[in-house]
Amino acid sequence: MNRYESAKEIYAALGVDTEKAIETLKDVTVSVHCWQGDDVGGFDNLESLSGGIQATGNYPGKARNPEELMADIDKAFSLIPGKKKLNLHASYAIFEEGEKVGRDAIEPKHFAKWVEFAKARNMGLDFNPTFFSHPMVKDNLTLSSPDEEVRTYWVNHGKACVRIAEYFANETGTPCVLNIWIPDGYKDIPADRMGPRARFKKSLDEILSIPYDKSKVYVTLESKVFGIGLESYTVGSAEFCLSYSASKGITPLMDNGHYHPTEVVSDKIPSLLLFNDKIALHITRAVRWDSDHVVIFDDETKEIAKEIVRNDALDRVFIATDYFDASINRISAWITGVRNVQKALLFALLEPNAKMKELQDSNKTTQLMVLQEEMKTAPFGDVWAEYLCRAGVTADYLTEVENYEKEVLEKRV
Numbered sequence: 001m002n003r004y005e006s007a008k009e010i011y012a013a014l015g016v017d018t019e020k021a022i023e024t025l026k027d028v029t030v031s032v033h034c035w036q037g038d039d040v041g042g043f044d045n046l047e048s049l050s051g052g053i054q055a056t057g058n059y060p061g062k063a064r065n066p067e068e069l070m071a072d073i074d075k076a077f078s079l080i081p082g083k084k085k086l087n088l089h090a091s092y093a094i095f096e097e098g099e100k101v102g103r104d105a106i107e108p109k110h111f112a113k114w115v116e117f118a119k120a121r122n123m124g125l126d127f128n129p130t131f132f133s134h135p136m137v138k139d140n141l142t143l144s145s146p147d148e149e150v151r152t153y154w155v156n157h158g159k160a161c162v163r164i165a166e167y168f169a170n171e172t173g174t175p176c177v178l179n180i181w182i183p184d185g186y187k188d189i190p191a192d193r194m195g196p197r198a199r200f201k202k203s204l205d206e207i208l209s210i211p212y213d214k215s216k217v218y219v220t221l222e223s224k225v226f227g228i229g230l231e232s233y234t235v236g237s238a239e240f241c242l243s244y245s246a247s248k249g250i251t252p253l254m255d256n257g258h259y260h261p262t263e264v265v266s267d268k269i270p271s272l273l274l275f276n277d278k279i280a281l282h283i284t285r286a287v288r289w290d291s292d293h294v295v296i297f298d299d300e301t302k303e304i305a306k307e308i309v310r311n312d313a314l315d316r317v318f319i320a321t322d323y324f325d326a327s328i329n330r331i332s333a334w335i336t337g338v339r340n341v342q343k344a345l346l347f348a349l350l351e352p353n354a355k356m357k358e359l360q361d362s363n364k365t366t367q368l369m370v371l372q373e374e375m376k377t378a379p380f381g382d383v384w385a386e387y388l389c390r391a392g393v394t395a396d397y398l399t400e401v402e403n404y405e406k407e408v409l410e411k412r413v
């Protein structure tokens with residue numbers, strides 16, 4: 001008997017159907033962030049990364065232009081199983097030679113090459129306005145700025161992005177998630193906490209006032225607790241973003257690096273699912289701060305996946321990745337992180353969820369603990385290997401990545 005057949009029997013004895021789990025995972029889409037490929041650099045200007053976020057490391061071979069980034073995405077995607085979408089930032093606009101366009105004036109045509117790329121690969125696109133790494137970010141403020149010129153500039157950027165998101169949806173035939181995150185905040189204790197939030201609210205109202213098809217563009221709003229250099233106050237706090245989303249019928253987005261260190265997003269998922277048709281996630285790994293380390297197969301990633309799966313919410317959660325490690329091979333980082341999100345989902349799909357709920361509800365906590373521990377050593381790896389094999393991707397991606405590094409990345413000097 002091969003290892004998968006044996007694993008299938010072991011899981012069956014625990015009341016779990018491995019075939020069903022594999023089939024379910026095949027249909028789950030993960031929106032993969034483009035910005036792992038170039039340390040959140042983008043192509044629209046030469047500004048360095050700002051906004052309280054940081055990519056650290058200087059591993060050679062970073063993508064320097066759209067062609068290189070697209071080639072790297074192709075390489076990474078060829079080694080990631082399952083359905084994928086590509087998640088772009090506005091800063092990845094592709095201009096003609098010598099063309100200069102402000103972020104307040106970008107148009108669908110500046111993303112035509114990305115649309116062509118996505119269409120040829122039969123995948124959808126998600127989008128993000130880029131409210132950072134730009135000279136019009138003044139005093140670390142964008143949509144909450146007291147300077148009307150600055151605020152209006154970024155409102156116009158937001159509106160331009162809504163139009164581009166709708167273009168993505170129309171062209172690819174797949175709805176586009178448009179995620180709004182602003183870095184706005186203060187390093188030190190503010191004198192006015194409400195004013196910036198009132199301006200942020202007004203700006204969002206203005207952006208969302210333009211007509212767009214809500215069945216094609218899902219606007220999400222991402223909260224945050226603090227950024228580097230913006231430690232004392234963040235305009236787009238959790239309470240602000242949840243309340244704003246609820247009041248406007250848009251979708252809240254939780255990034256698991258954006259909370260206090262002992263808070264976990266897994267616990268927030270069921271609460272939000274009770275009050276929202278859809279929710280969105282940025283899956284990342286925070287090490288001591290919102291460090292955006294590569295996602296690994298750790299407890300919280302598993303717990304997040306469990307909350308999606310056991311609440312039957314795979315079609316209600318927009319799952320996206322958001323991490324950027326510049327200290328290791330970037331292609332490997334992409335593959336490792338996205339595969340780990342998928343692994344966590346498969347792990348959750350291989351739990352006897354109904355049985356566990358029953359044990360909880362009948363207060364059989366001893367039995368529940370024993371079963372939970374038992375599941376940790378079930379032959380998960382054999383089912384994962386089978387999944388990879390059926391998806392036609394190799395388990396050993398490192399060799400492929402190392403070859404690509406030698407043949408392509410090392411020549412980028």
Ligand code: RNT
Nearest residue numbers: 035040053128181255322
């Ligand atoms: C920053 C947010 C945001 C960014 C990306 C690049 O803390 O997590 O989502 O990481 O938009």
Ligand code: ZN
Nearest residue numbers: 222255282322
């Ligand atoms: Zn994020």
